Amino acid sequence: MISEKDFLAAYHPDAYERPSVTSDILVFTTKQHQLYILLIRRSEPPYAGKWAVPGGFIRMNETAEQTAIRKLHEETGIGGDVYLEQLQTFSAVDRDPRMRILSVAYIAMIPKNKLNYAPGVGTSEIALFEVRRNENTDIQLCSEEGLILKNEDIAFDHYEMICAAIHRMEGKLDYTDIAFSFLPDQEFFTLTDLREIYDAIAGKRYDIGNFRRFILNRYVESGTVREIPGASRKERGRPAVIYRFDKKKRLC
């Protein structure tokens, strides 16, 4: 059924060199009102010793998103049902000093209880960095040991990716349900749990009363968020009402 004309048309692009394509994954999590990103330390040039985001080359039989999931698992051990959102494709000609590589960047939002990582294939060191926003809008990343990373300490254009990802999450925070993807248990959480996640992403403290109104107004009518009657959790102070989140009933 394929004419010679078709054949030529189809193979024409082979005359051109093709770029390589990678998927890179920006893994975020939240803990105690703070946002964290997972980075891996490069042991080989280029950018040996610098920190980077996990990622790797797309195979011919997988989508860019599948690549992201596979590489994340290979390099960090993180697997399971990871919530991914496509960020942006980075295509600057010289973004990799070795050769032409395009990168499709993904944001992964992972609750801290599912974030069990260990260095994997081609990875020597992995660490979580706290995201610190300064008044002058530049972003710093701080490890538990007090190591502070700035633009220069981060490989390739990954600093740019990180900034874009944070900006995207901040922007989508108030009109989507992305914050729920950071909940350790979407079937069993308190409004304080959820508020700490909002605080982490927005980089500010939400008022406790106003936040309650905001969430309940927005999500209770549609049945997306429902109280679990009778449930409670042992903690200091007055016990909080437990809620559940139902992805299927969400609006958008």
Next chain:
Amino acid sequence: MISEKDFLAAYHPDAYERPSVTSDILVFTTKQHQLYILLIRRSEPPYAGKWAVPGGFIRMNETAEQTAIRKLHEETGIGGDVYLEQLQTFSAVDRDPRMRILSVAYIAMIPKNKLNYAPGVGTSEIALFEVRRNENTDIQLCSEEGLILKNEDIAFDHYEMICAAIHRMEGKLDYTDIAFSFLPDQEFFTLTDLREIYDAIAGKRYDIGNFRRFILNRYVESGTVREIPGASRKERGRPAVIYRFDKKKRLC
């Protein structure tokens, strides 16, 4: 300066097959409260006779965005200072029946007075299609001659791209200044001109008084939109105040 190790590291990916990468461009314009998209008709298989979005293969020395600009010019003659916004990368394995092709999709917002097109390289026919949104949220495209395109009439995954693009523009309409990029003259427009663009993108009619307040509240204080005193334009009815838009002063 390059060690053997580096050399090997650099060339490792050559062991793998690489996908081809294209940039596709979704050209939108507005006219009389309506949104339009530019499509080209395919003359060769696959999808011969179907309508598609312009686009083509990325070269090794250009970014995906530069490809978009170049192909748009080659295929339609449209050039100049085109406002592009990256939409999304499409990477389904079978999205092109010939071979593995990833596509980085861009939205181009072009005022109708700059939209002078003519079939170019590899293009037989070009047309503008009015975007019609039905209540049941599926989108139809209607040409001037009354031709109606639905999902099945559109090549590749381009229908999906179109829907995503419209959704993106609708979403960004109220909290960004994308509508201004459709103004025939950003240095000389009336609020009615601008409102027709908002109507086109949102697919509804804005109230004339409320719209005025919305724009002036939002953009006058920062100096992004300023009145041009004394200016006017001959038309029926009371002459409108003329404004100018200053990109440099826009918020973000």
Next chain:
DNA sequence: GGAATAGTGTCTCTTAGACAATATGTT
């Protein structure tokens, strides 16, 4: 009772929507 956390109520301010009223041009 005191500490700690959860949840409610109130006030203000801003903004969006509906829509009436007024202003200023043309014919």
Next chain:
DNA sequence: AACATATTGTCTAAGAGACACTATTCC
């Protein structure tokens, strides 16, 4: 004057932010 379009004003309702107050648990 009649018409067409532009501009202003008014009323209402919803939502965000600040913040004071009440409730429930544990010690």
